[in-house]
Every structure is written in C-alpha cells, then in structure tokens.
Amino acid sequence: MSRNSDIRGFFGKPTTHTTSQSKLAAPSQSQPVPDLPPSSSPLSSPKTPTKPTPIRRDRTDVIKGSDEDDIDSDDSLESISAFFKPKRGPAPYQRDPNLTSTPKAKRIASTSTSLLKSPLTIQPKHKFDLKFLVNQARQSDRADESARRADELINQSEDEDDDDGQILTEIQSDPALLQKTAEDLLGDDEKDAKGGKLMRAMNRTRVDGSRRQCYFFNLEQPLFKPIRSPFPEKKAKGCWRCLANSRTRDQAIIHGLPHTIVSKGRSLPDELFLWILDEICVERNAQLRIQYGNLVVLCPDSITRLVTDVRLYSMLEKLGGPKYSQVQDGIKLRTFPKLEDPYPQRDWTGLVTFLELLERIAPNLSPENVIGAIKLLLRIGLDASVSTIVRAEHAAAMDALVTALPKLGSRGWDQACETISSYLYESVDEPVHQVIPISHMPRSTAKLVDLSRRMSAVALFRDVKLAQRPVDETLTLHDIVNRLGSLDFHSGGVGTDLEALRALVALLDTAIGGAGFLMREHSGAKDADRKFDADIDDLAFRLKMVHDKIHDNNDSSRKETKSCIDLLAKRLTYVVRKRPPPKTGDFDTEPSGEDANVPKQRAFMKKWAQKKAERRDAALANGSRDIDGGIE
Numbered sequence: 001m002s003r004n005s006d007i008r009g010f011f012g013k014p015t016t017h018t019t020s021q022s023k024l025a026a027p028s029q030s031q032p033v034p035d036l037p038p039s040s041s042p043l044s045s046p047k048t049p050t051k052p053t054p055i056r057r058d059r060t061d062v063i064k065g066s067d068e069d070d071i072d073s074d075d076s077l078e079s080i081s082a083f084f085k086p087k088r089g090p091a092p093y094q095r096d097p098n099l100t101s102t103p104k105a106k107r108i109a110s111t112s113t114s115l116l117k118s119p120l121t122i123q124p125k126h127k128f129d130l131k132f133l134v135n136q137a138r139q140s141d142r143a144d145e146s147a148r149r150a151d152e153l154i155n156q157s158e159d160e161d162d163d164d165g166q167i168l169t170e171i172q173s174d175p176a177l178l179q180k181t182a183e184d185l186l187g188d189d190e191k192d193a194k195g196g197k198l199m200r201a202m203n204r205t206r207v208d209g210s211r212r213q214c215y216f217f218n219l220e221q222p223l224f225k226p227i228r229s230p231f232p233e234k235k236a237k238g239c240w241r242c243l244a245n246s247r248t249r250d251q252a253i254i255h256g257l258p259h260t261i262v263s264k265g266r267s268l269p270d271e272l273f274l275w276i277l278d279e280i281c282v283e284r285n286a287q288l289r290i291q292y293g294n295l296v297v298l299c300p301d302s303i304t305r306l307v308t309d310v311r312l313y314s315m316l317e318k319l320g321g322p323k324y325s326q327v328q329d330g331i332k333l334r335t336f337p338k339l340e341d342p343y344p345q346r347d348w349t350g351l352v353t354f355l356e357l358l359e360r361i362a363p364n365l366s367p368e369n370v371i372g373a374i375k376l377l378l379r380i381g382l383d384a385s386v387s388t389i390v391r392a393e394h395a396a397a398m399d400a401l402v403t404a405l406p407k408l409g410s411r412g413w414d415q416a417c418e419t420i421s422s423y424l425y426e427s428v429d430e431p432v433h434q435v436i437p438i439s440h441m442p443r444s445t446a447k448l449v450d451l452s453r454r455m456s457a458v459a460l461f462r463d464v465k466l467a468q469r470p471v472d473e474t475l476t477l478h479d480i481v482n483r484l485g486s487l488d489f490h491s492g493g494v495g496t497d498l499e500a501l502r503a504l505v506a507l508l509d510t511a512i513g514g515a516g517f518l519m520r521e522h523s524g525a526k527d528a529d530r531k532f533d534a535d536i537d538d539l540a541f542r543l544k545m546v547h548d549k550i551h552d553n554n555d556s557s558r559k560e561t562k563s564c565i566d567l568l569a570k571r572l573t574y575v576v577r578k579r580p581p582p583k584t585g586d587f588d589t590e591p592s593g594e595d596a597n598v599p600k601q602r603a604f605m606k607k608w609a610q611k612k613a614e615r616r617d618a619a620l621a622n623g624s625r626d627i628d629g630g631i632e
Helices: 008-012 014-025 080-084 130-159 162-174 175-186 194-205 238-243 246-254 257-263 270-279 285-297 300-306 309-317 349-364 367-381 383-390 390-402 411-427 429-440 448-459 477-484 498-512 516-520 527-550 556-578 596-632
Strands: none
Touching: 080 238, 080 257, 080 367, 130 556, 238 246, 238 257, 246 257, 285 349, 300 309, 300 349, 309 349, 309 367, 349 367, 349 390, 367 383, 367 390, 367 411, 367 429, 383 390, 383 429, 390 448, 390 596, 411 429, 411 448, 429 448, 429 498, 448 477, 448 498, 477 498, 477 516, 477 527, 498 556, 516 527, 556 596
16 A cells, blocks of 8 residues: 555455445535436446546645645544444334333232233242241240140149159059059950059069168269369479469370479479379369379379378269268168169269279288278279279279289288178178179189188178188088078068078179088098089089079069079089089989999990091001002
C-alpha cells in the first residue's frame, strides 16, 4: 500500500465494493454522483457489471480530510464503525406481548382466593409443612401431659409407699402367699404350673436378706474428691527443690526427675515418702500413680522402716475403709444384712493400685508388717463383693506376702501360721464367713497350700492349736470321722442351713488335701497302699451317706450342696486314691475284690507278648544272617 493512497484501502480488497456502495448510498458533498439511467428504459439492456479499476495515485497527492488539510476530517470521512457493521440478515421474530404467557412464580404462598392464570404455573413450595408443625405441637402437648401424670403418680406412690412396702414384705416372707400371688397373677389352675415355676425362679434370683456379711468399705457413697494430704514444702530443699513448686511438681514426677535423684544415691526424705504413700491411692492421674509406685519401690530402707500395718490401713481409710484398731486380736468384726449391690458405681482404681503396690513392696517389709498385711488382705477377703472384683490382684498380693514369710518348716513359719489362723478364727464365728478368704487364696506354692490347710483345719475343728504344726502331723482319720458324724453334717431336713453345710464341706476338702496324714499312719506297714485306699473308700462312703440324706426336691440350693459333696467324694476316689477303685456290680452290696480270672488273663497276655517278641527277634536275626551271607 502506497503512502499517499487512500486510507480505506487498508481494510483489504473486500472493502472496495463496500466502499463504492457506501458512496452511492451516502454521497459526499465534494464528489457528486452522476444520475444512473433508469432500469425501466427500453433502450437499456441487461449487462454484466464491470469491475471498477483502481485509480493510481501519486505519492505527492494529499489525502483530503487528513490532519494536514484545513478541512475537518469528520465531514469528508465516514465513521470507521461503518466498516465493522455485520451484514444485515432477516429481522428476528418478536413475540406479541399481548399473547398469554406463563406468569412468574411468587415467593410467598398464594391465598385460597387467588386464581391460577395458566395450568402450566409451577406451584410454590412452603419451607415448612403446616401439618407437620401442627403434629409436632400436638406431640409436645401429649408429652407434657404424660410427664404431669407421671409426677402425680410418683407423688401418690410416695404417700402409699409405707403400706405397699409392708404388703410386699409380707408376700416375700411367706412362701405360700408368694406362690398364691404368682398363681393369681398368671391365672393358672393346674398344679405346679407357671405360678410355681415363677416362684422358684424368683427364689433363685432373690437375695436372702436374713444372711449377714462382712463389708470392708463404708456402704455410703464415697466422696468424689477425697481429702488430700498437704505437700511438705519445708522438706523440699537441696536437690528436692524441684518438687517445691506445685505447678511443675507433677510434670517433674512424670518425667522421672525424682527417680533419677534416688538412683544417684540420694535418699528420699521420710516426709516426702509418707506423702507419696498417702497420695498414691487417691490420685486420679494414671501416670502419677505409676511414677509414685516406681519411686516407692526404689526406697527399700524406707519401706522397711515406714510401711507398717497402721500406714496400710490409713491408705485405705481415704477410700472408705475401716480405721486401724490397736487391739485386733479377739475382736469380732461387725456384720450387716446381705445386699444385692452394696457398692453401686464405685471406682476400684485406688484399691487395685494399693494391691499392686503391696505386691511390689512385699519382699522389703519386715516379718511383723508382712503378717499385718496378710491380716489386712484376709479382712478384705471376708467381703465377697470386693474380693471377687479384685480377685486377681488380691491373689497376687497374697502370694507375694506369703512368700516373704520365713522358710517353710521353720519355727518362724509355724508361729506366723498360728497368728494368721487364730486371727481369722477369732474375727468371725460362722464357717460361711471363714471359708470366703480361704477359698480366694491361691494354691500356687507349697507355703500357700500349707497355710490354707492350717486355716481350714482351725475353722473346721474349732481348735487353734492345729495351726502350730502341719496338718498331716496333727490330723487323723478318727478326727475326720468324728467330725463327719456331728449334727451339722447330718441335718438334711427343711430347716437345715445348706449354705453353712457347703462351707463345712469346702473346709473339709481343703483340710484333707492329699490325705498325707492317712499315709503317715500306715507308713510302716507292708500293704500301706492298700490300707490307705481302704481309708479313702471309708471317707468316700461316709460322704455318700451325707449326700443321700439331702432331698433336693427341685431346690437349687440343695442341688448345689449335693454337688459339692459329690465332687469331694469323687476327688478322693479318683485323685487321692493310690489305685483305681475296684469294679462293682449294680446288685453288689459291698465292693467286690479282684476277679479270680484276672491273674490268668494277665499271665496269658504276658506269655503272648513274650512269644511275639521272640518271633520278632528271630526274624530280625535271620534277616541279618541272610544279609551277611549275601555280602560274602
């Protein structure tokens, strides 16, 4: 494109024809357009339009309408927007606004008086359904009315509680009235139908309020936050100054700073040691309890001097335990009516921590304090509710304490057994209570077995002197036979205390043990085993007589008692007896001796086995000879 050419040539060749047309449509004042001949003239003929030839211009020509000319460029040059106009096509269709159209949906709910203009109208939705809100309001009213009626019934029942409680007590205390009430409720006329079954089920699950039990802890609800001992800040000096600040004390103990100081050879002050003993059972932080126990174990000298039975009682006193009494021997423990749930929602973490700590410090306790700790565990064991919950920890602590006693068979061991056995016998009178801690004692070591047998013998024969020596040296078959012939073993009537009978059978089972006292009586005889077995059979026969005198009558307690006696008899027959019992027929009145054909059968089997062995040896010898011959 030349410099002095028309600026409209910048937009390309297609703009040439467009430019010529725009000149025809809107001619400028400076260049008039000549009149074209009319198309309706007869002289005119259709011709092919000729393509206009571009006019060559000189570079020196000045473009009119440019900035250099005095004439305004807006008069000679068409607007540049005309070059960018799109080609005009057919006009778009426009709908008549008068025609019916779908109205827009309203944002509010239409009233019942409003009419729809079109069936295509979209119905607006409510944000909340009115029917649902009405139902919710009605349900709320019904709930309030139900709560009001419940409050009225509760207030009415509190007024009638005394009368209803008295009637209920009378029904529960009278079995006949209880059975009649159950039959009336179920409406059964048949004998021993659902009413009787219901009564028996109630008797099995009902707690016997007439039975009394020893409780170790206070039956009242314990304090949520027990009383804490103040920290001895005056003793936190020198290397123990890290424990003086109450804000950083817990973190220092958790991170083991006091343990490091003790391991370096520094001794823990007694005041700090006693403060840890007071805090370990009431501390709620598990990490602190663990670190407290580890720190106590690192101080064996302090354990020997400061951990006494008085201190052990004071540790449990914060958990609701009893206070220590200076005179413990000969004092009867107080019993309470048996409760179904004596300790509702009680936290046993403190007691578990105490038993675990006692197990760890047992080797470092003095012999007197070990005996005092065993007495404390026996007193805890008298409470069946507690000893059952923490049975594993209780057994582990008892094992560690008994192991810490003097050597088995020594004079110190005999004195310790006598002291412990007399404490249990004098604390409670009834065998039902005495058998509970004995049954919870483990049987893992010889010391535990010997101690439990001595305690059982003292409780069964009511003689403290039996604990001075081993049971196998003091007990005889005559003593057991006389005890089995007493009245409390042979009363199987209606008024028999079956629970006490089960306790006596359990004590007898523990006292007999392996029946070493019977073998001791026949130690010098030639046929000691046969006489021993005869004595065992005599005991089993007497136990069977006690068993047969109890009529169960579909009573669960009687069945349980008979099962305990039968288990003891079978243990003596099949475990303690040296040889298996002889076979007896169904119609034999007495156990028959060995069959006469048995020796012949034994001799035949022995001879047959011997011949078979000889044939096998001969076959082996022939085979080896053949092999040797083949080699040669």
